[in-house]
Amino acid sequence: MSEELYKQMAQAIIEGDDEAAAALAQQALDQGIDPLAAINKGFTVGMDTVGELYSTGEYFLPDLILGGEAMKAALAVLEPVLQARGEAREILGTVVLGTVKGDIHEIGKALVGSMLSANGFQVYDLGIDIEAAVFVSKAREHAADIVALSALLTTTMLHQRDVIEHLAEAGLRDKVKVMVGGSPVTQEWADKIGADGFAEDAAGAVVVAKKLMGV
Amino acid sequence: MIRPKLQFLSSETVDRVINEAFELLQNPGVRVHYDEALKLLADAGAEVDRKSRVAKIPRHLAEKAVETAPGSFHLYNYAGEPAVHYGGDDVHYDPGSAAIEIADYEANRSRVPVTGDCENFCRVAEMLPQIDALATSIVCGDVPQGMADWYRLYLLLRYARKPIVTGTFAIESFPIMHQLLVAVAGSAEALAEKPRAVFDVCPSPPLLWSDITCANLIDCARTGVPAELVSMPLMGATGPATVIGSAVQHAAECLSGLTIHQLAKPGSPIVWGGSPASFDMRTGTTPMGAMATMMLDCTYTQIGKAIKPGGLPTHAYLGMADTKIVDTQTGLETASGAILGALAGVNMMSGPGMMDFESCFSLEKLVIDSEIVGMAKRLVAGVDDSEEPLALNVMREVGHAGNFLKSKHTRRHFRQEDYIPTEVIDRDFRQTWFDKGALDINGRAHRRVQELIATWQPFTLDDSVLRELEAIAVHHAKAAGLDRLPERTIK
Numbered sequence: 114m115s116e117e118l119y120k121q122m123a124q125a126i127i128e129g130d131d132e133a134a135a136a137l138a139q140q141a142l143d144q145g146i147d148p149l150a151a152i153n154k155g156f157t158v159g160m161d162t163v164g165e166l167y168s169t170g171e172y173f174l175p176d177l178i179l180g181g182e183a184m185k186a187a188l189a190v191l192e193p194v195l196q197a198r199g200e201a202r203e204i205l206g207t208v209v210l211g212t213v214k215g216d217i218h219e220i221g222k223a224l225v226g227s228m229l230s231a232n233g234f235q236v237y238d239l240g241i242d243i244e245a246a247v248f249v250s251k252a253r254e255h256a257a258d259i260v261a262l263s264a265l266l267t268t269t270m271l272h273q274r275d276v277i278e279h280l281a282e283a284g285l286r287d288k289v290k291v292m293v294g295g296s297p298v299t300q301e302w303a304d305k306i307g308a309d310g311f312a313e314d315a316a317g318a319v320v321v322a323k324k325l326m327g328v
Numbered sequence: 329m330i331r332p333k334l335q336f337l338s339s340e341t342v343d344r345v346i347n348e349a350f351e352l353l354q355n356p357g358v359r360v361h362y363d364e365a366l367k368l369l370a371d372a373g374a375e376v377d378r379k380s381r382v383a384k385i386p387r388h389l390a391e392k393a394v395e396t397a398p399g400s401f402h403l404y405n406y407a408g409e410p411a412v413h414y415g416g417d418d419v420h421y422d423p424g425s426a427a428i429e430i431a432d433y434e435a436n437r438s439r440v441p442v443t444g445d446c447e448n449f450c451r452v453a454e455m456l457p458q459i460d461a462l463a464t465s466i467v468c469g470d471v472p473q474g475m476a477d478w479y480r481l482y483l484l485l486r487y488a489r490k491p492i493v494t495g496t497f498a499i500e501s502f503p504i505m506h507q508l509l510v511a512v513a514g515s516a517e518a519l520a521e522k523p524r525a526v527f528d529v530c531p532s533p534p535l536l537w538s539d540i541t542c543a544n545l546i547d548c549a550r551t552g553v554p555a556e557l558v559s560m561p562l563m564g565a566t567g568p569a570t571v572i573g574s575a576v577q578h579a580a581e582c583l584s585g586l587t588i589h590q591l592a593k594p595g596s597p598i599v600w601g602g603s604p605a606s607f608d609m610r611t612g613t614t615p616m617g618a619m620a621t622m623m624l625d626c627t628y629t630q631i632g633k634a635i636k637p638g639g640l641p642t643h644a645y646l647g648m649a650d651t652k653i654v655d656t657q658t659g660l661e662t663a664s665g666a667i668l669g670a671l672a673g674v675n676m677m678s679g680p681g682m683m684d685f686e687s688c689f690s691l692e693k694l695v696i697d698s699e700i701v702g703m704a705k706r707l708v709a710g711v712d713d714s715e716e717p718l719a720l721n722v723m724r725e726v727g728h729a730g731n732f733l734k735s736k737h738t739r740r741h742f743r744q745e746d747y748i749p750t751e752v753i754d755r756d757f758r759q760t761w762f763d764k765g766a767l768d769i770n771g772r773a774h775r776r777v778q779e780l781i782a783t784w785q786p787f788t789l790d791d792s793v794l795r796e797l798e799a800i801a802v803h804h805a806k807a808a809g810l811d812r813l814p815e816r817t818i819k
Contacts, residue, residue: 173610175609217532217538220562220565220566220612221612224612267428267473267476267497268473296685296687297428297687314611314612
């Protein structure tokens, strides 16, 4: 019987239906199904399918993002219960993500956040126009494995270096990996400022993040 | 004679777009991240929330701005002659702006441009008669980032005769760029009377005016230097996924910009422009060569022309391609945009020369695009039916002998009747084409780039003006951390 429910969970993610996903999560709890099983056998299977459909060109970014949103809706129901039991779902790593100071561009960063979440990372999206010091404090607060810095403008990408310097000053540089991205950012720039990873799009960011986590 | 014209919307739909845009200005309102602009809006009766920095602009306030904004204006060349007319259905083209890469033909790759590239750009763009205005298209990598915006204008003012489409990367740059323009114009009053340049001012979609764009808008208004609104919803990403939906957002962003601008100084010239794009849902890129991008450009142009009697001046980023090299797709996308925009009557189209999502400039593409521009301008000149009779006289004169080459009628008309391209466009017989090196369009364009650079005639400003330009540049370069300006290739 729970097999049927797992299928429906996966389907809710594949269809990007956040309301159905949340309702199914609640249903699982009501029926006494282990939240970890619901995540691993139900919702995550759907997310994997979404990822496959995207990589084969059948799915597009909105499908992927809405799949991620449905996943979030399900986790919002299940995670408090997990926490109460002192359990946690398996994550590949914790990412603190944001667009650097002076830069108000949201989309690229949001895409990276969605893709990382969809692929098993715990993502804390700080938003746009984020001061270097805030990246540092949030990285510490969430014990981040990765700090990911977005910049769309040639003028603001300079602040990616500031964040790296701030991390060093705070003694965190050897504890976190730094990823940079954004339209004007190149591997050359990433090397120059001492970043650990660069990707030119959101799918590439997942590959790099996994590599940085050694998975 | 009929001017061929492209319109996507019925007048009823135009009204619906405008009405919804006015409604957006009141709910949810626009975000304005600049205190002075918020104060202007609040003092004029907008409902301003200082904490969220959201301004709700009443319809009558925006309508007033539309009313006081001029329906047309000119840009002037270095000699103070009107060279570009923003208004009506007149069409002009300028190179795409602000490339951070240049396509290096010899090296067969793109790289960061330097001063010499900007100088070559000036030479080529000046020499192309189809290109009506220059743009600060090349962001030089051999100067500190902090001076890269005004440094482009400095170089152009040294070498260019044509009007200039430009913009800043920082609030502090406007006064420097204004100073440079004033140095050439003679005085701030002379510049306001005969503006040489227009400044692109870009709201951030959706419905956000950042500090820099607000400051630029207000500075432009107060100095009388024309501002060009560059609203850029990305369909399905930072704007509604539909053409019509993004046209509503575009209208709301432009109306809010107009309001701030006209509150700062009523009657200052401002352009209803944009650089919106479709959004590639596979890759997350912003294709300037997509059909929906061009349809949105033409659609918002129609709105701008309808928003007041006689319309507002219009602009669009059209005539660009998303390719990394010059190939068939480059021509497809560039020509589609340049031609559709001409048919829509866009007063200024920024695009020629630009590739790779507005990030890479190619001089070869600029040369090819100028041929496209020549053809687009020919297209909108329409079919001349002014002769009476239309053909009877010449047909009877030539008779059944059939050789119109001998006819004076032919000699009188052929130069105007079709656009005559340069050899960049291949119309050779096959053997001739082989004998000339069997070059593809990129090769032919490169040859023409070299010819134009070689035949460009230096043009000299008055010594006193040159010295002043240089003094301004040297002073502000020092402030940006550069002790000496880069070596120029043109002395």
